[in-house]
Amino acid sequence: MDRELLLEIGCEELPASWLPALTEQLAQRLGQRLKDFRLTTDGPVESSATPRRLTAHVTRVAERQSDLEENVSGPAVSAAFGPDGTPTPAAVGFARKYGVEVTDLTRVTTPKGEYLSVVKRERGRAAVDILPDVLGATLRDLPFPKQMRWDAWIDDGKGEFTFGRPIRWMLFLFGGRVVPFVIRRSSGAQSSLVQDVRSGALTYGHRFLAMSGRPGRSVKVRSVSDYKQRLGEHFILLEHSERHDRLVRELDAHARRLGGRVASQPALLHEVADLVEYPSVVAGVFPPEFLTLPDEVLTTTMIHHQHYFPVLDEQQKLLPAFLAVTNIEVEQPQKIAINAERVLTARLRDARFFWDADRRTPLAAKLARLDTVLLHKALGSYAAKAARLERLARWIVTEAFGGTPAQADDAGTAGRLAKADLTTDMVREFTELQGMMGGIYAREDGSSEGVWKSIYYQYQPVGVEAQQSPTAAQLGDAALPWAAVAIADRVDTLVGLFAAGEQPTGTRDPFALRRAAQGLVKVLVDLPDVGGVSRQVALEGIVAEARRAYEAQGLVTDVAGKTQSLGAFVVERLKFLCERRGYRPDEIAAVLPDGQGLAGLAPLSVRQRLDALRAVRPSGDFEPLAVLFKRATNIVKDVPAGDPATLDLAAIRAALAEPAELALADALEARRTAITAAVGQADYSRALLEVAALRPAVDRFFTEVFVMVDDAALRQARLSLLAALRDTVRGIADLSAIAGPQA
Template sequence: MNNYLLFEVGVEEMPSRFVASTLKQIKESAESMLNEKRVKFDNIKTYATPRRLTFIIEGLAEKQENLEEEVKGPSKKISLDADGNFTKPALGFMKSKGLNPEDIYFKQAGKDEYLFATIREEGAETSEVLKEILPLAVKSVVFPKAMHWAGKDIRFVRPIRWLVALLNDEVLPVDLEGIIASNVTKGHRFLGAKEITVNSVEDYMTKLRENFVILDQAERKEMIVKQAEEVAASLGGKVIMDPDLLDEVTCIVEYPTAFYGEFDKEYLKLPKKVVITPMQEHQRYFPVEDGCGNLLPNFIAVRNGNSHGIENVKAGNEKVLEARLADALFFYREDQKRDINYFKERLKTVVFQAKLGTIYDKSERLEKLAGSIADMLGCADEKADIVKAAGICKADLVTNMVFEFDELQGYMGMEYAKLDGEKEEVAKAIYEHYMPRFAGDELPSSIHGSVLSIADKLDSVAGFFAIGIQPTGSQDPYALRRQALGIINILMENKLTIDIRKAAEYALDNYTEIEFDKEKVVSEIMDFFAERIKNSFRDMGIRYDVVDAVLNSDVSDIYDMHKRASELNEWINKDELVEMLTAFNRVSTLAEKAEGTCVDENLLKEAPEKELYEAFKSVKTEVEVYLDAKEYGKALDSFASLRPAVDNMFDNVMVMDKDEALKNNRLNMLKNISDTMLKICDLNKIEYK
């Protein structure tokens, strides 16, 4: 199978954020449809630039595999009437499969005979299959926003202008709503030929490169990194290479050429991130720093083209950055004319949510809630600084700098707090309280920042739940899921133990201006957190039944639940798991019949039940010690040591004795054992085969 397909989708320049996902979706659709159509292939290589999506399918079979499939129809008693003639169900089955009466037969299946037929289908030529599935693969892509053009029904992120399709060296005339594939592609928009005829994959790759298109995105990325590092070294510095920015720049150029620009040293008086933000976020430039981490008055940009006229390009980029940095310096100096308390007062004019008050009101609530959480964590020494940070953490939202560069919220609050003489801990907490801002983001590193971040997010969750606003399906306009997940990650990663239910109650207590059923809202919040915990644990590779087993215990202590689930996830790999779970599931089933937990040792008549109870008393004490130390694996090992005694009792003692007193005493003993198990987790939730 040495056949190959070259398929290129030529488009108007795509936004960089869609390039990778579009490539991935088309590839996955093509793979799925090739498998469904029984066309064997070795692999699919993918390449992309802003103007083209290219797929090379290697090792294609000449044709589909022949199909031979036995299909089952209605039962014999439904298929034949009293005279032995085929009924409507039987005739309908034959018609749907394109069969004649001589093609079918009856065969035993279970208790009855059924109508069967063997369908044989000769495999079609691969070229015919490809002409069918390639347009479908392109049309299958889902975009948050898509375009129509030229009266076509297809929706795509940008208009599709040409197609190239070569099966080996022959043109495959794929038809995508009137766009017919050929062997003619296009070079770089400004530097390359408008039409390039290609005759093979090798010819395609070579001619694109000759026409200033580096097709392989990995190669373009390497070129950008190498060029940027060389340029930075020539300036006596090193480039600050943000991975996300590098990926973005890679996807907006077909032929990268890095160059440097300069700006006035006066702007280096600004905080480092204030200089970096307009470079990276607005202009897609890479900053340059010296060996000590100080910014140099330079930047590195990447041009989509060669070095011709690069001085003009450099001057234009310098001019744009100069304007942004001049604005930043002006706003920074204007903000310094006021202290942070002035900005806090201005928060009274900024609405947080119509029913939940202003941002100033939120700041007041945060002081109380952060203080309560600090108390829960035993942070007596840190509490005053945490409360101080809570009161001013939102003040920078009304500064000139954040109004112009909203990416700097939190960071400017930290910088202005330092300028106002606040402690380093207070300033850092202001910066960290927005963390994590997105999945995989950095978490607060200080206890001050952790407490304030939890308080900020929990205040929002509690407030919105109190007024009946909750995430539904894909709708979560206030990012409450993300905020709940942020709380969960902070508690787990920073090993913080708080009662999240009690913290939610504290948060709700601060909403004195609105009416709600506190007990109902707390219950809804806990269910909401339970669902987020489930998803989070599963993403960590913890089995779903382990998650359910742990969630059956107290949900309030999230860090404790994480530790419990992690250790149980390891513990269930034991060889004797099936025997243990069988025994303790039986204990739990009988324990449900118990009317109490009081065990009268005088009523333990049989040796096996006496031995079990003595063993249990010892194990219970040991388990409680391990639980206090949060050593859940050891607690499970200790509890599992009861299994031989449990098996012995069930083998030799009738629990449901005719004597009510003996029966109830035995059930109460089993209830004690079951309750001890539930303090660790609910082993009944663990599935086994």
């Protein structure tokens, strides 16, 4: 306990979504500030959080700062001494400033000349005197999604102090003693009602629970172990993992009593564990008549609107029951359950009303109302978008995918109906169901699987991981039409909003265009696995077709000119996907070089070439060849790129003479056909193995041949040979970007 540091910031309820990041940031920022103030620690900073408190502690902190010793540069020697060697006022003033004699100054030679220097020494201060500054800096460091002004300031000369929520108390102990710290409050008209927040040795228990006495009372602590024990005694589970595990146990126990099991909802479980300090569970039921509503409506109402957990039977079907989490230990759970049941039943009655109202007319009949829903002031209504999606989705199936007429019809119909559910009562009330309800209504209207599933899954995937929904099993025969609709929707959105001047910035992306681009490249990268399409679909043609659709409608002018930056934007999202999937940065740079735009870009080809690099890289010849290729690329950097297919190696060979260069020309000629054939079949692993077989000839060339000879014709022939090597290999990857052996 002698040198341990304990900090608790007690505040008004923090949003659950903030706590994971704040827990991590508090540990990082406090640890960094301790280093900045030269206070060494034994072990890392450990942090925890509940809705009402942020906590951090360190096992041991040094009792004093480390002594400071640094060299301080002064005036130039030429300005510090006169011609006779007498110190000038510049030298005398510099020495006086640091309390030394001129003779104690040293001379330091730098690239700019010779300067006077002095060693500045500063004895470290006691930790207890420095820790208030550490806390003040840490509090100002903490990032919040939204800062709150609450008429507070800290005496650090930086003025007003904002925070995520008003701070109500601070526990700040070092070695069992309180470290003084004050947050000043405003001295306005009501200053008599507002008190400064001062650090102390007190924390506070649960607001509503207590073993004895009143809830929420102050609790005095002296150490980290004492702090954790006392909080536990006062119904505070400090660690997220404790609250999570307690929830899992109670949810499972209550679900078994209901004859079922809890529906898997890891995101909800993670969130609810940060909504409460002492979680308990109560079970409730709702009228079975509501089970006739789609499961998506029931689960959305329970999960997203009420934070309730659905319960499933052994056949994975919903039971007319739910589990609710409370922040108190319930003595009469039926009373809480009754109130929860009333709220949920009211919401389900609303959902039933919306369902019945929407079902009076088929989904196609709602298209006329899309004229009243604005997409963007420069892009018109969703009715115009529906027409573009129908045309573009059909074009993608026939021209890009090579699909059947029936698949094109499904994709076109789904594209036309994709946004119709925006006009439904259900989606206006339950916005989370957008897309899904359109698919459900289309299914109820008797639409084919290719149509209703394409609508249902149109907004998926939402991430870049390979296992993201929808899967091939979920899509079935609808895979190809769905892929066409998903691509068409995202490309139409990107082209239109870029043309309307809504490009994202570093901090602004109100139309979620990054998410749209990520979904686009994810669909294209995983086409064989999910969409059932083995073609390497080029993105440039799809974007061009989307531009033509906007031009045909006359909504925006100069679409091509206004969307020139779209290619670089999509490539950045593709690089992000590759990074998230574990490809090395130099591999990504080899396949997606800087400046890569839409021209020739097929995301599936990028993935296949990266997989090939990963497979071939362990070969003993590969990385040495990459080093040689980098050398060749540097030599011919000024030689324009050419088409390997039209290259006349025989003409180049005729101008060569040395055995080593003739051997390289012969090896390249022998391998070029195999490399080209492998690339044409998208067999990039075989193509790279053929390239790796060139290593002996390339190695010999650079050992025996000097390229930049005086003979202009011979020099040009050798440069042309190396350029031919470069252009042949760059069809697969730019090996000059490969960094070196893997760690």
